[in-house]
Amino acid sequence: MTVALDNLGSLVDPLAHREPVAIDGLSDVATLRWFRSMLTVRLAEEAIAGMVESGEARCPCHLGIGQEAVAVGLAEHLRPTDRCFGAHRSHSHYLALGGSLKELVAEVLGKVTGCSRGYGGSMHLRAPQVGLLGTVPIVGATVPIATGAALAAKLDGRGDIAVSFLGDGATEEGVFHESLNLAASMSLPVLFVIENNLYSSHLHISLRQPNDRVARFAEAHAIETAVLDGNDIGIVSSVTGEVVEGMRSQPRPFLIEAVTYRWRGHVGHREDMDVGVERTDNLPAWKMRDPIGRLEVSMNERGLQEQIATIRDSVAEEVVEALEFARSSEYPPLDDLLTTVYSNSERP
């Protein structure tokens, strides 16, 4: 006896879905904003990769190069009073939401000017002023936290939502299922955004699950879903825009499965970190499905070459400035350690 389940089909085929991003009807400003934001994530992470390679950055850095469109496409539909939570691979979430690039790099280097005052490193990012309440590396840990933030948003009654960014690996954690059930049974406005990059650490999803389409878990909990090409920012943006608007007016959970691919290893700067014939074979093909490259083709067709070049220079300069800022910053004072453990630092 077999159970027939829909799978991701062509969405996992790197030879498919290479078409340029459809930008008809979009203003130049909106298009350039996407490009700038994705490029900021890309160049920041490439710079961080360089610092990891040189040994300058020592904390575990999980790079999402190749996955930029998911966070950037969603972020423009969010507002600072929404509550977003990420995981270990969350540079893109932080930057897309508008977190400070300088504070990100400083945090990676453990400096007191970092977004977590040098106490978090790459895996513990926070920018509450733009709605990012925290990212942590315990897989799946922020999924119920986001669900509770959605409970708070529902009690507040102001139309805010919570966003839980997670990967396909986290869908294998029990707490993911508990959270889906809780969100569904209480109609909580939490948007589960799964970046399905087909790998959890070194293991392909075919070695971990009987089916590669993780949206099926939401369907089992009667939660609406959208499964889409996570490397097409136009699709990500239009789908998430509609979803977020609907959740604001009628609080309920929703799950987006955005299929994408990471170009680097699970952790660190190397591309060949995750040994495996399939991944080695597929990476060059997936690079042809580059979310930034596909947007750039459309922008070139519209004649935006000059603006693209300007943005490239500008973002590159911002990254250089961020590195200088981080390098010249101080480490947290040694006698600061015990003051962060409890909120009342005078007497714990």
Place this chain on the structure above:
Amino acid sequence: MTSVQYGDAIREGFQYLLGTDPSVVVIGQGLWSPWYVGNTMRDLEHKFGKDRVIDTPVSELACTGAAIGAAMSGYRPIVTHPRVDFALLAIDQMVNQAAKWNSMFGGQAPVPVVFRLIVNRGGEQGAQHSQSLYSWFAHIPGLRVVTPATPADARDLLIAATFSDDPVVYIDDRWLYDLDADIGVPAPVDLSKIEPQVLRQGSDITLVGFSWTTRLMTQAADQLALDGVDAEVIDLRVLNPLHLEKVFASVAKTGRLVVAEGDWSSCGVAAEVICQCVTELGPASFSSAPARINLAQSPAPTSRPLEASYYPTVDDVVRAARASCDANPKTEAVAQ
């Protein structure tokens, strides 16, 4: 003033909190059922609404995480786990998340959540329905751990825990639910200022307990008094962060110490108290070796006679105290 039982005092705490602060919400399994939480939450859902007193699916981990998420979003949630044993399913959220966020985000991410864990043992319930695990939680920097032993503390420490900006593990014990006392009206206190409490003053020996063992200590002190032993009884109240200045002062006075803990001895709270007293005061301050009373180092048994011998009694405390006093009577010490 009317006398209030410990279990009802907890309910008074909830009533005060839900009635005075709209940001307080309560979430957990069995909140609408006395089977799970005794009288401690009776009818709260009718009085304050089922959107603030939330009975949940069978999901300790997600519900605990959800409370933490709500705490990060302006609320002061209290998660109730009707048994400590089941709260272990939520340990990642308690230890990896709530306890760590403020520190790992540089002191900028307080998590004002209460984890209310109920110790519910005896009655032949056995190994997975009887644990308290005090020292587990007290081991974790970032968690505050409170263990009320009196009706007043059952109410007031719940209130203090809820108004604390830190994650607090509040452990109450069903064996105390019938304990009654006059408790007056609630007055919010700063949890970080709460210290051990001297419940009975004495000069011969210091008896330290917390939660249910404080009751043992008080009863033992009454028995010891009949024999002319004047025991000082101290209730720890807060296990983490542990502030033992009052215990140091007492032991400096009496020179004798017995600590009782309703839990295993290995790496336990009693061990910590004795260690701190010895290192703070020096071994010369002791007239006899400090002693501790704990559970046997075994999971809780179900069979009636085994269970009866498993839990310490007032007699065990009296025996330990007498042994301590007999080991090196003060009169002799003075004579020498």
